[in-house]
Amino acid sequence: MQNKSERHLPAGFFVRLAAYLLDSVIVGATLLVVRIPFWISSFASPDNFVVRDLIFSYSIEDIVLYVLGVLYFIILTYKTGATVGKKMLHLRVVSAEDRSMTLFEVVYRETVGRFLSALVANVGYLMIGIHKDKKGLHDLLSDTQVIYYHEKKIYVDAEVHETQAGAKVYVAANYGPIKDELSAVEEKPMLSKSEIEKQVALAFEKCEGNIISEEEAICPEVAGLQMFEAPLVGIGSAEDELYQTLKQEGVVGPWHMLPSEWLTEAKSVISLFFPFTEEVKKSNRESVGNPSTAWLYGRVEGQQYISGYIKMLGALLEEQGIKTCIPCVDERFRQIQEGSTFGSNWSERHTAYICGLGTFGLSKGIITEKGMAGRFASIIIDKEMVADERAYTGIYDYCTNCGACTYRCPVEAISLEEGKDHVKCNACLKESKEKFAPRYGCGLCQTRVPCESRIPVKR
Ligand code: SF4
Ligand code: SF4
Numbered sequence: 441m442q443n444k445s446e447r448h449l450p451a452g453f454f455v456r457l458a459a460y461l462l463d464s465v466i467v468g469a470t471l472l473v474v475r476i477p478f479w480i481s482s483f484a485s486p487d488n489f490v491v492r493d494l495i496f497s498y499s500i501e502d503i504v505l506y507v508l509g510v511l512y513f514i515i516l517t518y519k520t521g522a523t524v525g526k527k528m529l530h531l532r533v534v535s536a537e538d539r540s541m542t543l544f545e546v547v548y549r550e551t552v553g554r555f556l557s558a559l560v561a562n563v564g565y566l567m568i569g570i571h572k573d574k575k576g577l578h579d580l581l582s583d584t585q586v587i588y589y590h591e592k593k594i595y596v597d598a599e600v601h602e603t604q605a606g607a608k609v610y611v612a613a614n615y616g617p618i619k620d621e622l623s624a625v626e627e628k629p630m631l632s633k634s635e636i637e638k639q640v641a642l643a644f645e646k647c648e649g650n651i652i653s654e655e656e657a658i659c660p661e662v663a664g665l666q667m668f669e670a671p672l673v674g675i676g677s678a679e680d681e682l683y684q685t686l687k688q689e690g691v692v693g694p695w696h697m698l699p700s701e702w703l704t705e706a707k708s709v710i711s712l713f714f715p716f717t718e719e720v721k722k723s724n725r726e727s728v729g730n731p732s733t734a735w736l737y738g739r740v741e742g743q744q745y746i747s748g749y750i751k752m753l754g755a756l757l758e759e760q761g762i763k764t765c766i767p768c769v770d771e772r773f774r775q776i777q778e779g780s781t782f783g784s785n786w787s788e789r790h791t792a793y794i795c796g797l798g799t800f801g802l803s804k805g806i807i808t809e810k811g812m813a814g815r816f817a818s819i820i821i822d823k824e825m826v827a828d829e830r831a832y833t834g835i836y837d838y839c840t841n842c843g844a845c846t847y848r849c850p851v852e853a854i855s856l857e858e859g860k861d862h863v864k865c866n867a868c869l870k871e872s873k874e875k876f877a878p879r880y881g882c883g884l885c886q887t888r889v890p891c892e893s894r895i896p897v898k899r
Pocket of ligand 2: 851854864883884885
């Protein structure tokens with residue numbers, strides 16, 4: 441899938457040099473208004489304090505002229521995206537991350553960035569000529585890019601007159617600018633994945649409960665245990681047609697709700713995969729027949745942590761003006777059991793598949809780039825985002841059908857021929873509730889298998 445920023449045509453070295461020369465002429469001419477009084481005062485008194493060296497070999501005159509020149513670049517770039525020179529050549533400075541530039545980025549670009557670009561024989565500027573995205577050092581340091589921006593005038597409301605000879609003549613009643621394919625500045629900015637990832641990381645840093653406290657631990661081996669690593673993030677479109685497919689009998693079922701049924705204004709879905717830490721996986725890897733204590737904690741206390749985490753993430757996004765809905769903690773969320781069918785009206789695993797996080801395995805877990813051992817959560821938002829590309833086409837693409845999970849299952853609920861028997865698996869989980877109350881779980885088919893912590897290699 442094409443990233444939005446890839447559509448911007450970057451501006452090369454010579455056109456940017458031409459824009460800079462135009463700006464230098466404009467700034468030089470404008471600053472004559474300030475320069476002339478300085479000249480007059482220096483003629484009147486050659487040792488005048490304004491022309492005397494103040495810092496190194498720079499006088500007050502030099503400093504004032506530098507500050508005014510820099511303000512020209514900062515103010516115009518921040519407010520309009522371009523200086524006069526750039527505008528004349530249809531160039532714009534934009535953020536490299538599909539969002540508005542911050543004032544700090546612009547100030548940094550026009551001061552420290554330009555200083556460093558010029559420092560060693562202008563190498564930072566010359567980089568524009570050889571960099572793949574035509575970026576100079578100051579662009580790279582401030583995460584910005586200079587692109588072409590065309591504004592075409594077209595007739596939008598023409599009146600049609602017919603001549604006596606019958607020919608049609610179109611007369612413009614008015615005309616207005618339209619955005620060119622390449623323009624970026626005036627498009628409504630889409631929410632970028634990096635902005636979501638920042639909030640995901642912030643919530644991971646702030647949300648407590650990922651580490652088992654001494655009070656919670658039933659045995660010393662789990663006290664201080666961290667359950668999850670930082671989550672993987674997948675982005676999907678709320679209008680992805682696969683959500684309609686999930687409603688079909690035999691896929692999930694008609695009870696599965698569309699993103700727009702959870703949140704009317706739904707535009708995107710964020711799916712998160714929380715991989716279990718090595719300690720949790722190792723403990724279950726060593727278990728046979730029953731889950732390890734650390735796994736039981738990861739399953740029960742871990743799910744409580746994820747519920748708290750996803751609520752915190754939702755609150756952080758709401759603070760940014762993003763409307764959210766979190767199906768797994770929504771009061772409409774339902775677990776469904778109909779005969780041999782087990783499911784819910786929002787499937788985290790199918791959502792992860794749709795959002796590009798991975799494919800199903802024989803044991804019906806999702807194999808992500810960090811494997812299958814972990815938990816999922818998701819959040820629906822009202823902001824448009826670029827959906828992640830799915831690196832697969834089939835629902836079992838990442839499973840090698842190695843059969844390792846079949847040997848791990850204590851109740852023979854998985855077979856290469858029949859797939860997974862949910863009734864048997866569910867009975868096993870029920871039994872574990874009796875054995876390990878208030879905890880339960882199993883996950884033996886997710887550990888000590890080739891897809892535990894990675895996408896397995898097909899031979
Ligand atoms: S253990 Fe093998 S067969 Fe089972 S899900 Fe993983 S890759 Fe597929
Ligand atoms: S989770 Fe279910 S399928 Fe997997 S090993 Fe346990 S009982 Fe078997």
